[in-house]
Amino acid sequence: MPRKSKPAQAMEALHGESVRILIPRESIQKRILEMGKQIRADFPSEHLHLVGVLKGAVFFLSDLARAIPGDISFDMIAVSSYGKNSQSSGQVKLTRDLDSSIEGRIVIVVEDILDTGLTLRYLLRVFEQRKPKQLRVAVLLDKPERRVVSVQADYVGFRIPNEFVVGYGLDYAERYRNLPDVAVLTLEEDGTTQGLGK
Ligand code: IMP
Numbered sequence: 001m002p003r004k005s006k007p008a009q010a011m012e013a014l015h016g017e018s019v020r021i022l023i024p025r026e027s028i029q030k031r032i033l034e035m036g037k038q039i040r041a042d043f044p045s046e047h048l049h050l051v052g053v054l055k056g057a058v059f060f061l062s063d064l065a066r067a068i069p070g071d072i073s074f075d076m077i078a079v080s081s082y083g084k085n086s087q088s089s090g091q092v093k094l095t096r097d098l099d100s101s102i103e104g105r106i107v108i109v110v111e112d113i114l115d116t117g118l119t120l121r122y123l124l125r126v127f128e129q130r131k132p133k134q135l136r137v138a139v140l141l142d143k144p145e146r147r148v149v150s151v152q153a154d155y156v157g158f159r160i161p162n163e164f165v166v167g168y169g170l171d172y173a174e175r176y177r178n179l180p181d182v183a184v185l186t187l188e189e190d191g192t193t194q195g196l197g198k
């Protein structure tokens with residue numbers, strides 16, 4: 001008989017780091033189904049073009065795309081902002097562009113997390129110049145306390161406190177993306193616990 005999975009148990013943390021589950025996988029999936037329905041309710045019969053921001057949004061894009069009934073397509077874009085640190089450099093650069101034009105399309109930008117807002121502001125400026133019919137934003141996570149520029153998402157999965165999170169696509173130095181839950185990451189140094197990304 002297969003063993004029961006333990007959804008509340010995070011993957012083993014590495015290198016003196018610890019992870020504490022903030023949003024379990026079941027809640028993520030449930031919320032994404034609601035978001036998909038809400039998006040389709042706002043655009044009942046239109047073709048929707050989703051643009052996922054690599055790499056963090058890869059799982060969110062694939063789940064959200066399947067949660068929106070009807071006619072959709074998707075593309076991916078990549079930007080560099082955080083590098084290998086947990087702190088934003090404030091610099092945003094396009095490192096992979098879209099495969100196809102977004103002119104005249106209803107575009108939904110799909111991001112993993114809205115933090116300072118610098119990445120999204122940059123992307124919205126780039127996309128607006130390309131004349132989409134409408135431009136909307138869906139984020140799985142929103143950390144409003146960290147915002148340094150005024151930018152908002154139209155669809156938000158979860159508002160979270162000012163903690164550094166990993167899992168479900170989000171990384172720390174490219175690790176933990178494959179954790180199915182969203183978890184708070186802390187470093188344990190000399191017996192003390194340090195927060196990241198504040
Ligand atoms: P922003 O430009 O500061 O809004 O940051 C957006 C990007 O920073 C996200 O797409 C993530 O890649 C990264 N990021 C922000 N907060 C976190 C976090 O708590 N964990 C992991 N990555 C984060």
